[in-house]
Amino acid sequence: MSELIKKSITELSELIHNKSIKPSEVCSAFLSQYDKAEVDINAFITMNKDEIAQTAHGMDNLPINADTPPLFGIPVAVKDNICTKGLRTTAATKMLENFIPPYDATVVERLRGAGAIIFGKTDMDECAMGSTTASSYFARSGAKGAVKNPNKHDEDSSYSRVPGGSSGGSAAAVAAFMAPVSLGSDTGGSIRLPAHYCGVVGYKPSYGAVSRYGLIGYGSSFDCIGPLARTVCDVVKITSIISGRDKKDSTSNPQPMDFSNNNNFSVKGKKIGIIRECFEKDKMAPPVIRAVEYAAKAYADMGAEVEFISLPRINDALPVYYILALAEASSNLARLDGIRYGFRSQNVAADDLYTATRTLGFGDVVKRRIWLGTYVLGAERNEEYYQRAITARAAIFAQFQEVFKVYDALLTPVSVSQALKHDEKLSDYENSLIDKCTVPVNLAGLPAISMPAVVENGLPAGFQLIAGRFEDAKLLSLAKAFENYAGVLEQ
Numbered sequence: 001m002s003e004l005i006k007k008s009i010t011e012l013s014e015l016i017h018n019k020s021i022k023p024s025e026v027c028s029a030f031l032s033q034y035d036k037a038e039v040d041i042n043a044f045i046t047m048n049k050d051e052i053a054q055t056a057h058g059m060d061n062l063p064i065n066a067d068t069p070p071l072f073g074i075p076v077a078v079k080d081n082i083c084t085k086g087l088r089t090t091a092a093t094k095m096l097e098n099f100i101p102p103y104d105a106t107v108v109e110r111l112r113g114a115g116a117i118i119f120g121k122t123d124m125d126e127c128a129m130g131s132t133t134a135s136s137y138f139a140r141s142g143a144k145g146a147v148k149n150p151n152k153h154d155e156d157s158s159y160s161r162v163p164g165g166s167s168g169g170s171a172a173a174v175a176a177f178m179a180p181v182s183l184g185s186d187t188g189g190s191i192r193l194p195a196h197y198c199g200v201v202g203y204k205p206s207y208g209a210v211s212r213y214g215l216i217g218y219g220s221s222f223d224c225i226g227p228l229a230r231t232v233c234d235v236v237k238i239t240s241i242i243s244g245r246d247k248k249d250s251t252s253n254p255q256p257m258d259f260s261n262n263n264n265f266s267v268k269g270k271k272i273g274i275i276r277e278c279f280e281k282d283k284m285a286p287p288v289i290r291a292v293e294y295a296a297k298a299y300a301d302m303g304a305e306v307e308f309i310s311l312p313r314i315n316d317a318l319p320v321y322y323i324l325a326l327a328e329a330s331s332n333l334a335r336l337d338g339i340r341y342g343f344r345s346q347n348v349a350a351d352d353l354y355t356a357t358r359t360l361g362f363g364d365v366v367k368r369r370i371w372l373g374t375y376v377l378g379a380e381r382n383e384e385y386y387q388r389a390i391t392a393r394a395a396i397f398a399q400f401q402e403v404f405k406v407y408d409a410l411l412t413p414v415s416v417s418q419a420l421k422h423d424e425k426l427s428d429y430e431n432s433l434i435d436k437c438t439v440p441v442n443l444a445g446l447p448a449i450s451m452p453a454v455v456e457n458g459l460p461a462g463f464q465l466i467a468g469r470f471e472d473a474k475l476l477s478l479a480k481a482f483e484n485y486a487g488v489l490e491q
């Protein structure tokens with residue numbers, strides 16, 4: 001394995017800037033790893049090899065000087081629900097199987113502006129709905145294999161574990177060294193869960209910190225784009241480029257993110273609360289418990305005050321999320337109707353076109369969620385579901401606000417277990433527990449990060465750290481402190 005692909009983007013860009021390596025060498029190292037690993041891992045829906053090689057070679061001929069942008073020649077893999085101009089973007093749905101966006105999402109435009117090379121489009125759950133990446137149309141239809149977690153359980157001879165979802169391809173691509181960093185999206189945990197399952201860092205910014213323009217929406221009041229990487233430094237580097245006000249997204253925050261104080265940060269005296277409602281040990285796998293306990297010990301050793309706290313409103317988070325996110329999804333996905341966008345069913349009378357198209361074009365998970373979302377928005381049920389959920393969401397937000405008056409950050413597991421098996425059958429209840437610790441964060445628009453902490457039985461397990469709204473810089477400093485304490489997880 002080439003040593004280049006193990007380097008962080010901070011190291012790679014230093015090597016490019018001091019002319020020790022060329023962009024084309026970096027890209028061909030990752031492309032050859034792609035050739036080796038992708039047959040097993042299936043992380044990508046679309047790989048734009050020729051374009052990558054051409055762009056990188058073009059960059060080789062440009063002068064390197066003080067004006068050379070920070071990500072010059074750095075490959076970044078992008079989740080396939082983020083629009084890339086001229087490069088197919090499907091959201092892993094048949095509906096958009098052949099959609100070629102005429103524009104870049106703001107995050108992609110900013111990455112390209114900083115010199116990055118868009119390195120393929122990663123597989124995901126269809127329309128970002130799910131926690132395994134198995135609901136991808138491309139995996140379901142057999143057009144490609146399901147994305148595999150690159151980590152093998154000690155007892156497995158083959159790749160038997162899911163990468164998590166919905167940004168499973170983005171996490172697997174980084175964990176398998178096919179890309180140094182990637183972008184994912186997180187509506188209820190879709191960056192943090194795959195990061196935890198695959199053993200990489202996954203960061204969901206505060207709602208509004210990063211523009212959503214060009215993201216194929218799921219629940220627009222929850223959706224966030226964020227990076228997955230191997231180190232916190234790389235996460236900071238990508239975030240400082242993609243974040244900030246965007247006039248094309250009216251919910252984007254006017255205050256730019258400021259990471260300039262990160263180097264002077266001290267954990268000493270910081271207060272960290274472990275949320276009791278998210279740490280019910282009888283429902284957690286032992287490696288997950290150990291990951292959280294290790295983090296608690298690390299922060300205590302570094303001088304933080306770590307104690308248990310209670311946030312009872314969190315117990316309402318799952319039903320509230322599934323009412324509001326699905327209501328928003330049913331509205332967002334209405335545009336995929338075979339008339340304005342995408343796949344269109346043939347040979348049906350005009351009256352039936354809409355129904356036939358959507359019946360064939362969406363998978364079962366998405367259809368079920370559109371039905372539910374439409375149901376809770378119905379005029380006669382609006383008060384009972386939608387309005388009550390809005391009120392409960394405000395109460396959850398208020399309780400977080402109270403807690404953050406005292407605490408600098410909150411510590412929880414990311415999920416109840418390590419990566420599940422591909423064929424693992426869970427009850428609806430068990431399934432819902434997977435997202436219990438991540439969903440509340442999106443309801444309150446908070447920033448949170450999933451940090452790898454331990455490897456047990458060959459599989460990684462991480463913990464989640466949550467900070468107050470727009471306290472992203474503090475969150476990333478705390479994450480960095482843990483990384484310095486524990487070292488980057490070796491895989």
Ligand code: GLN
Pocket residue numbers: 128129130131165166185186187188189190191218325435
């Ligand atoms: N698993 C959650 C869901 O299916 C979260 C998905 C996401 O964050 N996009 O809704």
